[in-house]
Amino acid sequence: MVAAAANVSRVAVSRAFNPHASIKPEKRDRILKVAQELNYTPDMAARSMVTGRSHLVGIIVPDVSGPWESQELDAMTTALQAEGFATLLFRTRDDFSIDETLLTYMKGFNPDSVIAYAENVRPATLARVLDRAVPIYVGYPDEAEPGSEPAPLSDRLDVLQRPGIEQAIALMQGYGARSFAFLAGKTSSLATAARGSIVRRVLAERGLPPPIEIPGDYTYDTAYRATLDQFRIHGPVDAIFAANDVGAFGAIDALRTELGLRVPEDVKVVGFDDIHQAHWKSYNLTTVRLDLAERTQALLRLILGRLRNPTAPSLVETISTRLVVRGTVG
Amino acid sequence: MVAAAANVSRVAVSRAFNPHASIKPEKRDRILKVAQELNYTPDMAARSMVTGRSHLVGIIVPDVSGPWESQELDAMTTALQAEGFATLLFRTRDDFSIDETLLTYMKGFNPDSVIAYAENVRPATLARVLDRAVPIYVGYPDEAEPGSEPAPLSDRLDVLQRPGIEQAIALMQGYGARSFAFLAGKTSSLATAARGSIVRRVLAERGLPPPIEIPGDYTYDTAYRATLDQFRIHGPVDAIFAANDVGAFGAIDALRTELGLRVPEDVKVVGFDDIHQAHWKSYNLTTVRLDLAERTQALLRLILGRLRNPTAPSLVETISTRLVVRGTVG
DNA sequence: TTGTATGCGTTATCAC
DNA sequence: GTGATAACGCATACAA
Numbered sequence: 001m002v003a004a005a006a007n008v009s010r011v012a013v014s015r016a017f018n019p020h021a022s023i024k025p026e027k028r029d030r031i032l033k034v035a036q037e038l039n040y041t042p043d044m045a046a047r048s049m050v051t052g053r054s055h056l057v058g059i060i061v062p063d064v065s066g067p068w069e070s071q072e073l074d075a076m077t078t079a080l081q082a083e084g085f086a087t088l089l090f091r092t093r094d095d096f097s098i099d100e101t102l103l104t105y106m107k108g109f110n111p112d113s114v115i116a117y118a119e120n121v122r123p124a125t126l127a128r129v130l131d132r133a134v135p136i137y138v139g140y141p142d143e144a145e146p147g148s149e150p151a152p153l154s155d156r157l158d159v160l161q162r163p164g165i166e167q168a169i170a171l172m173q174g175y176g177a178r179s180f181a182f183l184a185g186k187t188s189s190l191a192t193a194a195r196g197s198i199v200r201r202v203l204a205e206r207g208l209p210p211p212i213e214i215p216g217d218y219t220y221d222t223a224y225r226a227t228l229d230q231f232r233i234h235g236p237v238d239a240i241f242a243a244n245d246v247g248a249f250g251a252i253d254a255l256r257t258e259l260g261l262r263v264p265e266d267v268k269v270v271g272f273d274d275i276h277q278a279h280w281k282s283y284n285l286t287t288v289r290l291d292l293a294e295r296t297q298a299l300l301r302l303i304l305g306r307l308r309n310p311t312a313p314s315l316v317e318t319i320s321t322r323l324v325v326r327g328t329v330g
Numbered sequence: 331m332v333a334a335a336a337n338v339s340r341v342a343v344s345r346a347f348n349p350h351a352s353i354k355p356e357k358r359d360r361i362l363k364v365a366q367e368l369n370y371t372p373d374m375a376a377r378s379m380v381t382g383r384s385h386l387v388g389i390i391v392p393d394v395s396g397p398w399e400s401q402e403l404d405a406m407t408t409a410l411q412a413e414g415f416a417t418l419l420f421r422t423r424d425d426f427s428i429d430e431t432l433l434t435y436m437k438g439f440n441p442d443s444v445i446a447y448a449e450n451v452r453p454a455t456l457a458r459v460l461d462r463a464v465p466i467y468v469g470y471p472d473e474a475e476p477g478s479e480p481a482p483l484s485d486r487l488d489v490l491q492r493p494g495i496e497q498a499i500a501l502m503q504g505y506g507a508r509s510f511a512f513l514a515g516k517t518s519s520l521a522t523a524a525r526g527s528i529v530r531r532v533l534a535e536r537g538l539p540p541p542i543e544i545p546g547d548y549t550y551d552t553a554y555r556a557t558l559d560q561f562r563i564h565g566p567v568d569a570i571f572a573a574n575d576v577g578a579f580g581a582i583d584a585l586r587t588e589l590g591l592r593v594p595e596d597v598k599v600v601g602f603d604d605i606h607q608a609h610w611k612s613y614n615l616t617t618v619r620l621d622l623a624e625r626t627q628a629l630l631r632l633i634l635g636r637l638r639n640p641t642a643p644s645l646v647e648t649i650s651t652r653l654v655v656r657g658t659v660g
Numbered sequence: 661t662t663g664t665a666t667g668c669g670t671t672a673t674c675a676c
Numbered sequence: 677g678t679g680a681t682a683a684c685g686c687a688t689a690c691a692a
Contacts, residue, residue: 380686
């Protein structure tokens with residue numbers, strides 16, 4: 001507040017920086033000018049204490065460097081910044097064990113909102129630890145397990161995974177695929193569970209045999225080895241549906257590099273996410289798209305809506321998926 | 331502080347949460363227990379005001395979803411979390427124009443430290459805007475331009491890029507390459523400028539002709555098209571040295587997919603960074619490694635060292651590079 | 661070891 | 677439109 005001392009009053013400075021406050025324009029301009037000369041910036045921590053708004057949005061991800069996660073993080077950070085929020089980034093380990101510690105730690109920063117993914121955090125834990133900020137919970141409603149927790153107090157982004165998966169299977173079947181494999185993601189992941197469940201159901205509906213399950217964990221290396229094992233030990237399949245794009249890359253490389261098979265002629269492959277790398281020529285992957293821009297906007301609506309009306313009932317946004325056809329099926 | 335009211339005193343709670351404070355162990359345990367039951371967490375904002383430590387480390391990147399950036403961000407976030415810091419993430423646009431605004435905004439959060447990359451932020455701007463936190467500046471000392479700014483007040487991580495580049499060129503020359511191309515990154519990037527300069531110098535030292543410059547911007551698509559243009563319009567080269575791995579991927583796919591050339595038989599390719607994707611079988615890229623763990627530890631030392639002694643003269647850490655040989659040269 | 665008083669920088673409330 | 681004052685939640689200096 002030295003800026004004030006150098007010139008005139010004290011709360012005037014506060015008003016000068018707050019667009020809604022009433023202050024004579026010329027006075028505001030003068031104060032802002034002095035502030036800039038003195039290199040003064042309002043202290044967000046102090047502001048946070050009295051306004052109850054930290055202008056921080058917490059994001060918890062299991063692996064910042066995962067292509068999908070990093071692309072979503074990029075989009076969210078850009079969008080949040082445009083709205084005056086800063087991204088507070090946390091990284092969780094794969095197991096649920098440190099959930100509580102991490103959430104408690106994060107709570108100390110009083111984020112205005114928290115984005116958590118179903119894969120990483122149990123909804124009950126989330127709801128219990130955070131109170132001020134209503135968390136946003138990304139879930140997969142179609143084909144949810146009967147006993148799944150209802151995510152009591154949180155706003156939700158529901159991702160409809162079925163449409164894209166139906167299109168993918170229809171396309172592969174149309175090109176003659178009869179035997180399918182589902183290359184799973186991490187088993188603890190709700191997303192992969194929902195995807196696998198949908199795949200099984202859609203295959204059944206179309207009169208196709210149930211899929212062979214190839215174990216995976218969303219990584220390239222595991223997908224590569226697991227695909228090798230599947231083909232060498234258990235025998236080939238006509239088509240592989242991967243729970244994520246990176247896994248599909250691993251499967252494709254295993255098929256082409258080590259098994260001498262052609263994609264898509266010998267084996268068809270479809271991924272999930274449509275990350276930037278999916279259009280790289282070496283893969284040119286047909287995949288189910290989770291539209292990033294759409295998703296980012298939906299999350300932003302949830303955040304802003306909750307902040308505007310803290311006592312509103314649970315907010316829900318829904319987005320869908322669709323197939324992006326490239327060169328690994330036709 | 332309601333936790334205190336529910337039980338005993340008031341500052342006792344503060345001491346209970348501060349490891350250094352003197353308090354009877356049993357009392358601390360009891361307080362911590364009650365705190366947990368009441369779901370209480372110390373407010374970092376309030377703590378920040380009185381201690382002058384925000385436990386926030388600001389990181390500014392141009393593109394969170396870039397493989398290299400996201401991998402470094404992941405490693406840094408993990409390391410910082412282990413030391414009790416949270417990552418405050420900012421994203422800059424490609425041009426320098428919003429530098430000041432973004433930095434001012436960031437300053438409002440009073441980060442304990444700031445990591446900025448030479449590509450994104452002018453050192454002078456950085457030093458002027460931030461005062462409390464001494465920024466950490468990642469630079470490339472070897473082959474620095476004579477007129478480059480000395481980054482006055484900041485701690486530095488110096489990356490020695492020459493060793494890895496020398497090894498790469500030696501290897502390619504050893505396999506018979508005579509004509510070289512340098513696939514550049516963004517022209518405004520200091521890293522790419524330094525890399526190009528080193529490549530030119532090393533080629534000259536080895537009696538090889540100067541490299542052809544292929545324009546690029548670190549992206550796959552641009553590298554793909556630029557490589558196509560180079561070979562179709564200006565003619566082929568024996569070897570391509572790319573300023574980053576993703577650019578190398580684009581070049582490889584252009585060579586193999588559209589030009590019908592073999593890598594490494596017809597054209598040798600080397601990248602830079604050694605991102606996770608470099609070992610994917612479709613590329614299996616020989617590349618210059620920037621060791622991530624080493625780099626993360628060096629940055630952490632800088633941060634902690636500066637915090638321990640705020641008045642110390644500029645801290646400098648130096649890390650080197652080395653070639654990782656895979657399948658795109660031999 | 662423990663409690664009391666003070667201050668960190670800001671905004672909200674209430675006078676003027 | 678403007679200024680004084682209280683309050684946010686915490687850590688520290690000091691006294692006990």
